[in-house]
Amino acid sequence: MSDTTSGKPSVLFVCVHNAGRSQMAAAFLTHTSGGRVEVRSAGSAPSRTVNPAVIEAMAEVGIDLSAEVPKVLTVEAVQASDVVITMGCGDTCPVFPGKQYLDWQLADPAGQGVDAVRPIRDAIETRILGLLAELLPAR
Numbered sequence: 797m798s799d800t801t802s803g804k805p806s807v808l809f810v811c812v813h814n815a816g817r818s819q820m821a822a823a824f825l826t827h828t829s830g831g832r833v834e835v836r837s838a839g840s841a842p843s844r845t846v847n848p849a850v851i852e853a854m855a856e857v858g859i860d861l862s863a864e865v866p867k868v869l870t871v872e873a874v875q876a877s878d879v880v881i882t883m884g885c886g887d888t889c890p891v892f893p894g895k896q897y898l899d900w901q902l903a904d905p906a907g908q909g910v911d912a913v914r915p916i917r918d919a920i921e922t923r924i925l926g927l928l929a930e931l932l933p934a935r
Contacts, residue, residue, distance in 0.1 A: 806834035814839025814866035842866035
């Protein structure tokens with residue numbers, strides 16, 4: 797499974813606002829893959845900014861999200877991705893044949909403080925490590 801342009805596997809993370817879960821997941825995958833995976837994130841109804849508690853929680857693990865901006869979900873982003881991982885966006889994500897779809901059931905950090913975001917962050921990190929093992933099996 798690989799992005800046709802780069803030869804790398806590609807993953808798109810989607811949640812409603814692209815301000816919390818999908819931003820954390822994209823950041824963890826970018827960080828842990830060392831550039832070996834093409835990573836995108838988007839939202840079906842993106843917020844103006846990334847959730848400040850999410851930025852704080854990620855900073856605690858050494859990942860800076862302060863410059864990230866929520867992006868709108870496009871058909872092109874889905875088409876350009878091998879794996880599409882949804883996080884509570886329901887049926888708003890377009891479905892294309894030949895794509896792998898996963899739905900991660902995770903609490904929504906919207907309106908939560910950093911104490912509530914930490915366990916969501918940690919759950920996402922665990923899932924990312926499992927995903928990375930699938931995408932880039934040891935050679």
